Amino acid sequence: MKLQSSQQFSTLQSAAERLRTAATSGTAVAPVRDLIGRDDVEAAYAVQSIGVAHRRALGARIIGRKIGLTSPAVQQQLGVDRPDFGVLFHDMQVPQTPPAERPLLLQPKVEAELAFVLAADLDHDRLDADTVRGAVAYAVAALEIVDSRIAGWDISFADTVADNASSGWFTLGERHLMLSEFEPREITMRMSIGQDLVSEGTGAACLGDPLNALAWLARTARELGNPLREGDIVLSGALGPMAPLIPGEQVRAELSLGTAILSCVEFTWENA
Known part of the structure; x- marks a missing residue:
């Protein structure tokens, strides 16, 4: 989007x-791509930054980052690449x-x-899957409740970026996993809502390895002058297709290695 600075x-x-x-x-609104274009990455992140600054001014604290659109299944669902x-x-x-505070x-x-x-x-020069591994305290199963302020999820890449990467809520499992225990790319995921299996995937679905996703974010954040810091929570990206969240139904996700369940997480949305 090439405009004069004030415009x-x-x-x-x-x-x-x-x-x-x-x-x-x-109430959901029309996409913002009519204002910033479909693929203007710089403009989209600038809109996100304005929203982040507004939330911080109201007292919200940043506790980490989320990576989105890492799974081919989710990219296909949303038409992004x-x-x-x-x-x-x-x-x-x-x-x-x-x-009431969410x-x-x-x-x-x-x-x-x-x-x-x-x-x-994670602010040093070399940031790849090998180097970011050493900065991880632990890993844990997570459920991300994604959301869109844009009606009907009618989003382009710029729309979702501007909308804080279509963020909503998240919850973490209780069991902490050391990276010495497993390889993230080798895990399998199964997610159920109620009694129905609604999503399956693998660690390799997340940019080939969730550590690749973490390294991508670390490099991007560093280049933007806001590197990842000790204590940050990083949601590394979906391992399979997303599914509609149903009020009152329990969501359960299991991360496994072979037949052994490594970590699980559960959540029920009662705030409908």
């Missing part, structure tokens, strides 16, 4: 305001956050993934 700033603010209106009213990232705020983590959900879906918690900053 560009006004356009970015308009896009951010449209998304903010949806987030506060609970590359990963993106967004910010995790403290009030997105459930059930730790009381229902962000509104408009049209939520759920996906299962592997989360990493960092033991060290």
Whole structure:
């Protein structure tokens, strides 16, 4: 999007305001690509940054990042072809956050993934799957409740990036996994809602290896001047297709290696 700086700033603010209106009213809005274009990555992340700054001004704390669009199945579902990232705020983590304090959900879906918690900053020159491994304190099964402020999930790449990577809530399993115990790319995932199996996948579905996704995010965040830090939670990306979140139904995801369940996580949405 090539505009004069004042016009560009006004356009970015308009896009951010449209998304903010949806987030506060609970009513989904039209895509923002009419304002910023379908594929203008710089403009999309600028809109995301405006939204992040607004939330921080209201007291929200950043506790990590989420990587999106890492699974071919999810890319196909949404019609996009590359990963993106967004910010995790403290009030997105459930059930730790009381229902009344959580962000509104408009049209939520759920996906299962592997989360990493960092033991060290990732701000050095070499950031690949091997080097980021040493910065991981532990991994854990995660459910991400993704959401879109854009009506009908009618999103382009720029729309989802601007909308904080279609973030909603997330929850982590209790069992911490050391990377000495398993290879993330070798795990399998099964996610059920109620009694129905709704999603399956593998670690290799996440950019070939969830550690590749972590390395991609670490490089991208460093290049943008906001590197990953010790203590950050990183949701590394879906391991299989997402599914609609159903009020009152329990979602359960299991991460396994062979026949052994490594970690599981459960969540029931009671805030409908």
